[in-house]
Amino acid sequence: MSAKDNAIVVGGEPRIDFLPPEIKQKKQARRTLRSLVMLVIAVAAVCLLGYAGVTTIAIASQARLSSEQDRTITLISEQGKYSQARSVAATVETARLAQLVASAPEIMWREYLGQLQATLPAGASITQIDVAGTSTTQGPPAVDGPLAKAQVTQIVLAGVFTSVSDVAQWQDNLEGIESIVGFWITPISDAEGAYEIQATINVDHTALALRLFEKAPDADAAAESEVAETTEGGN
Structure with a gap:
């Protein structure tokens, strides 16, 4: 309590x-x-x-x-x-790239040989032509020395001139073609009125057609240089 x-x-x-x-x-x-x-x-x-x-x-x-x-x-x-559409687009892009690779070392030979033919003096003619070019699986011909310029193809031709002076004039004419980076001429025979020679001509990347490449006007030189490096270094 x-x-x-x-x-x-x-x-x-x-x-x-x-x-x-x-x-x-x-x-x-x-x-x-x-x-x-x-x-x-x-x-x-x-x-x-x-x-x-x-x-x-x-x-x-x-x-x-x-x-x-x-x-x-x-x-x-x-x-x-849309998987099929993507597959088709990828196939088309692969084909486009394959065309670019395949056409990279391409030279339009009809036009180019016509340009060489135009350099011959009157009375001279080309009797044989062999081309050692490049492909997507084969590199360009090797340069002949440390001072030789890079080339993408080499042309070996035989010709007949009427005189030695015509051969000298032809040499001057060849130097006017931008894509020719070197050449040498070897006499074969010296018959009267028929001076036979063999010429080896080195051609650089400026002769490439690049017909499938899209180039901006200010990027032509860069594109040609890039293709030339690919052609010269690839096997």
């Missing part, structure tokens, strides 16, 4: 508690049990709310994931529709 219960009340209404202590303990136990039940109910409600919230978030996340998966499947399906 507390100090208040032990105090003497003067003039108050007399009261006597005849309830056994067991009854009081039962009443206190019922109140405690009621409090525990309310606490359990409150905790269960909080757990249910938390579970409902987590479940809602999980369902929303699963829905977003399913949406992204469906979008991915749709994109893959769309890509499959």
